[in-house]
Each structure stands twice: as C-alpha cells, then as structure tokens.
Amino acid sequence: MKIFECGGHKLILGDVLEVLESEIEDNSIDLIFADPPYNIGKDFNGFKDQWKVESDYLEWSYSWLNLCINKLKANGSLYLMASTQSMPYFDLYLRDRLTILSRIVWYYDSSGVQAKKHYGSLYEPILYCVKDKRNYIFNSSDILVEAKTGAVRKLIDYRKSTPSVYNSEKVPGNVWEFPRVRYRMPEYEEHPTQKPVSLLERIIKASSNEGDTVLDLFAGSFTTSFVAKQLKRQSIAIELQEKYLQIGCRRLQISQKNSDKELMSEVNSDEFLPIGI
Ligand SMILES: C[S@@+](CC[C@H](N)C(=O)[O-])C[C@H]1O[C@@H](n2cnc3c(N)ncnc32)[C@H](O)[C@@H]1O
Secondary structure: OEEEEEOOEEEEEOOHHHHHHHHOOOOOEEEEEEOOOOOOOOEEOOEEOOOOOHHHHHHHHHHHHHHHHHHEEEEEEEEEEOOOOOHHHHHHHHHOOOEEEEEEEEEOOOOOOOOOOOOOOOEEEEEEEEOOOOOOOOOHHHOOEEOOOOOOOOOEEOOOOOOEEOOOEEOOOOEEEOOOOOOOOOOOOOOOOOOOHHHHHHHHHHHOOOOOEEEEOOOOOOHHHHHHHHOOOEEEEEEOOHHHHHHHHHHHOOOOOOOOOOEEEEOOHHHOOOOOO
C-alpha cells in the first residue's frame, strides 16, 4: 500500500477492502462515492472486471458496502453506481441498511456503436442513500438548474400583487443528463470508465459542505478528488492500479517523488508539480 497526501487530499494505492479496514476510521466520512468495477468485462490496466459467477461479485461488493456504512458519519451520504444488471441486488441490499432517497438515472447520448438486436444502453443507475433520513446534508440551493418550461419568454406570475417573473430555477430531478467523457475533451484521461466532472460536482455540492471529507472507493482517474479539491472539500481516494494513481497525482498536483517508498510518503507543499503538467 502507498499513500500520497497533500493539502487535505489522500491518494491511496491499494485494495479497497484492506484500505477501508486499516486506514479509514469509523464514523469519519461525510460523503462516499462508489463507482466499482461493474462485472461486465472491462479491462482496468490488466485487471479483468469479470467475476466467475455473479454471486462472487455480489459477495465482494457487500463486504465493502458493509465497511462503508461503518465509515460514514451519522449524517453521511453514499452514492453508489453499478451496472443496470447489478443495481437491483444493491438496491435490495442497501434498503435494509440505509435509507435510499433517490434512484438516479445518469442519461447520456451515445453516438457510438448502437445495439441492433435490443435497445441501446443510454444510462447508468446511481443510488443516493443516507444513514439517517432525519439528519443529512442536502444543499439544494447549490445545485439549482434552469427549469425548462417550453415557453420562449419568461412566465409572469400575475397572481402576485406586483406581477413578477416565475422562479425559473429548480432542484434537479432524478434523471441527470451529462455527456460522457470522450477522447479530446479537455478533461479526458486515459481511463476506460472516467466519470465526468459535472456529475461529481452535483454530488459533492449537494451532499457535503466545505471542509468535509469525501471518500472515493474506486478512484480510477480521480475525478472525485479533483472536484473535491476545486470545491474546497477534503478527500480520500483508493485505487488498485499504479497507472491510474499517476493520473490522480497529476490531477491533484501531488509529487510522486517518494513513490518507491512503501506505505506513507507525505509530500510537502513545495514538492507540488507545476500547474498544467
Ligand atoms: C469504474 S472504475 C472508476 C472510475 C472513476 N470513478 C473515474 O471517474 O475515473 C473502477 C476502478 O476501480 C479500480 N479497482 C478495481 N478493483 C479494485 C480494488 N479491489 N480496490 C481498489 N480499486 C479497485 C479499477 O482499477 C478502476 O480504476
């Protein structure tokens, strides 16, 4: 296991179960984002995202989900992504342990290869859960979106004593439309399932406050840490592949000078890589 740390952001190279057990304190995390391998055969730098049987995959997933629940603070939130095939199992499992507040559909247009013998896949499901339905963070005013009324001009509310324009902003619904990250987009990194900055911005703004700690169990290209830093949150991110950890260090501007040291390699702020590298 290797840990890189700088300015409130920890990047950990290691296995999710080991790291959760040994490095993360119980009741210490405000927000968890979990975007695990989906068990659909992707290649994560040589790690084959395919379990022998589905029950093995679910058993493995339930182990880190159980640990996650312990790591969350009493008012903490968990966002879980999964394949459309696996999500029903996670939904049933988590509704007995947390409160599921929203079942979100991340919809994207796919201009790539289209299915010919069934309907094409245009969405990924996200579960939004909290530990305590009476006490959780939801900063609705930080994530407002323009309400699409279909009207060309702004609608006026004539029922008011002084007629004024209707509030044209609203809290997003549970269908989120963000483009997938594609080659040549400015945020593109060499990772097969990189999640967009816009998706993580909404989640982090809604379910954490400045200074809070956001944990990403399967960091990949470290989008969560990158956004957490921009939004002045602290972050911890776990990833198994050194190649992807290097992306994280670059995105977070953390030097890997000490990368050959086992375990802790604390980095001083004067060891930051220059911006833009
Ligand atoms: C779906 S991707 C995450 C993508 C990420 N959300 C992003 O925006 O780039 C899953 C990641 O989990 C990593 N992974 C697989 N098994 C792991 C394990 N046991 N512990 C930690 N990370 C693991 C893979 O290397 C892969 O990068």
